[in-house]
Amino acid sequence: MTANEPMVEASGIGKTFTLPAQSLFGEAKRVAAVVDVSFRIPHGRTFGLVGESGSGKSTIAKMLLKLEAPTEGDLRVEGQPIFRQSPAEELAYRRKVQAVFQDPYGSLSPRMRADRIVSEPLRAHGMPRREAEARAPDLLRIVGLPPEAALKYPHEFSGGQRQRLAIARALSVDPQLLVLDEPVSALDVSVRAQVLALLRDMQQRLGLTYLFIGHDLAVVRYLSDIVGVMYFGRVVEVGPARQVLRQPFHPYTRRLVALASGDAPLGAVRMQGELPSPLNPPSGCLFRTRCTYADTTCIDQRPEMRDAGSEHMVACHHYEAVVAGTKAETGPQLREA
Amino acid sequence: MEPLLAIRGLNVRFGPSERPVPAVADVDLDVAPQEIVGIAGESGSGKSTLCGAIMRTLVRTARVSGEVMFSGRSLLTLNDGEMARLRGRELSMVLQNPMTSLDPLYTIGNQVEEVLRERRRDGAGLRPGGAIEVLRRVHLTAPELRVRQYPHQLSGGMRQRVLVGMATAAAPKLLIADEPTTALDASIQDEILILFRELRETAGSAVIIVTHDLSAIRRLSDRVVVMYAGRIVEEGPTGEVFRAPRHPYTRALLASLPRIEGDEVHLEPIPGQVPDLASLPPGCAFAARCPVAKDICRGQRPPESVVADRHRLFCWRAEETA
DSSP states (O other): OOTTOOSEEEEEEEEEEEOOOSSSSSOOOEEEEEEEEEEEEOTTOEEEEEOOTTSSHHHHHHHHTTSSOOSEEEEEETTEETTSOOHHHHHHHHHHEEEEOSOTTTTSOTTSOHHHHHHHHHHHTTOOHHHHHHTHHHHHHHTTOOGGGGGOOGGGSOHHHHHHHHHHHHHTTOOSEEEEESTTTTSOHHHHHHHHHHHHHHHHHHOOEEEEEOSOHHHHHHHOSEEEEEETTEEEEEEEHHHHHHSOOSHHHHHHHHHHHOOSOTTSSOOOSOOOBTTBOOSSOGGGGTOTTOOHHHHHOOOOOEEOSTTOEEOOTTHHHHHHTOSOOOOOOOSOO | OOOSEEEEEEEEEESOTTSOEEEEEEEEEEEOTTOEEEEEOOTTSSHHHHHHHHHTOSOTTOEEEEEEEETTEEGGGSOHHHHHHHBTTTEEEEOSOTTTSSOTTSOHHHHHHHHHHHHTTTSOOOOTTHHHHHHHHTTOSSHHHHTTSOGGGSOHHHHHHHHHHHHTTTOOSEEEEESTTTTSOHHHHHHHHHHHHHHHHHHOOEEEEEESOHHHHHHHOSEEEEEETTEEEEEEEHHHHHHSOOSHHHHHHHHTSOEEETTEEEOOOOSSOOOOGGGOOSSOTTGGGOTTOOHHHHHSOOOEEEEETTEEEEOTTGGGGO
C-alpha cells in the first residue's frame, strides 16, 4: 500500500439491469442504474453522495458491499479489486467494510437481544458466542447506550437508539470503511443531530472512512469532505464538499443547493420541465429536460466530466457561462435529437 | 373572525384506564378559514394522533374527550354516518405514505373516479374527464395517460399528487396533511407544498400541515404550533416563532438543524430523549432535557403565558426567555 493510495477507488463503474421481456419475442429492456462513475475516497475521509431517489446512489453502496456486481468498470478498496477476491480475501474484506442503512426498524432482528445483535458480526467471523457477547457492553458504550441496554430487545428502543445499535453492530468487527446509506433520514431532527455528531466523533476517534449517502444537503455537508452529485445514474459534479455545496457549478447542483437553502420563499426556486424516463433516456445531457440553460448543444452532445480546478469536476457544456451569469436561459429542451 | 376549527380541552388516551397513555393532552387550538397552520413535533409528540382525533379515524380503543367544533358542528358527537358525509367533502386528509394509500389493483382513473362518485352521492352524474381534470389541477404531466396507469407506474411524487388531488377534489373547507412530503425529494416536496397554497387561493381551504420538517412549516404556514409529549408547548405567528423562539424546546429543535457558518456546519443535538408517555413526570415533560429547568419545572406543569399577540407558550421561564 502506497502512502496516498485511496481507501476506495471507483473507475468507470456501471450497472445495467435487464428487465423481463414484455412478450415472448419482445426485446428485453435494459435500464442503466449507474453509468461510468469514478471517484476516490482517501483514508479517514467521507465521500458524500447526493441525488434524488432513483439516481443510483444506493446501487453504488450495494456494489461496495458486494451486494451487486458492477457490469462495467473497476472498483478497488485499498488497491484490491473487490470483485476478484479469493475466498480468504473476501472474508477479510467483509470485516473491513460494514454498513448502516436507513430503516432502524427493518434492519434489526426483533427476536434478538441487543447484546446478540451487536456481537453477531463477530460470531459470523468465528468468535465463540460467549466471547463475542462479552464485547457487547463496550460496543454499546462507544455509541452512547447504557450497559443495561444489552439485555433489551429492539422494540424497547427508540428510532435513534436503534440506529446507535446498528452503528455498534457495524463497529464490532473493527471495520475501516462504513457504508452509510441514508442513516439519519428516518430519524427525528433532534435525534438526527445526535446520531450525526456520533458518526463524526467515531470517525475522528477510530480513523474510519465513510461513504455517506443522503438527500439532505446540510446533513451531507456536515459529514463530508468530498461530495459527488448524481443524476440519473451519472455523477454530474464531484469535488471538495465546501466548493460543491457552496459554489456549485452544475445547473442541477445549483438548483438542489438553492432548494435546500430554505431561504428562498416557497416557489421561488423550482425544477422545471420533465423528469426523463430511465427506460428511454434523453440524448445528450440527461438534465436538459429540466435545465433552464439547456440549448441545442445539450441535445446533441453528452457532456464529459471536465476539470474545473482544485479537484472539482463537472459534466456540463456551459458551466463557465452559467457560473458567470452570462448563459442565456434557453431551456428546458424537451425535444429529441 | 369565527374560527373554522375550534378545539378545546382535547385529550386522547390509549391503553388500560388504570395506566393510561396520554397521547394528546389538554390541547386548545383554533384554525381560521383559509389559514395554513403548521404543527411541528417529533415522533411521539401527539401530532398525528391529534389529526386522527379531528378526523375521527383513531382506533376504537382510543379514548377521546374534549370538544372539536368544525364549522358550527361538534365533530366528536356526530354519528358515524354524519361524520362520513363530512369527510372528503368539507374535511379532508392526505396521509404520509403515497405507496400504500392507493390500491395497486385499480387504475389511477378508477380510484379518482371513485372519489368523485362518492362526493356526488346526491345524484349528479359523473362528468366524463372528471378524473383527468383532478389530475391536471395538481399539475400531473400527461393526465390523459395517467388515468389509465396503475400506481406502480407512477413515481412517489406523482402518487402524492394524485392523493392531494383526490383529497381536494371537493374543495374542502379544511385539509389536514400528515407528513405529506416526508418520503419525497426536495424538488418534489416544494411542488406538493405549493399545491397546498394554491388550494387556499383557488378553493379557499384552510390547511393543517403536520410535519417534523421545520423548513416546510416555515415557508408554508401562517402560524406554527410546536408539540412535545402530547402537549402544545408554543404557538405563534410563523415568522415570529422562527425568528425568536421562546420555548426552550422550540429553541433546541431549531438549533439541532444543521446550519452553515462560514466553512463549518454546526448542529447542536438535544441531549437525552423523548420521554415515555406512559410515565411522564408531574411537571414539564421537557424539564429533563431543558438547559434552563428549575425545580418548579420538574414539580409542576407550566401555565399558559401569552407573550405577544397570538403568541403563547407553556413554560415556567417564559418571562426570562424573551
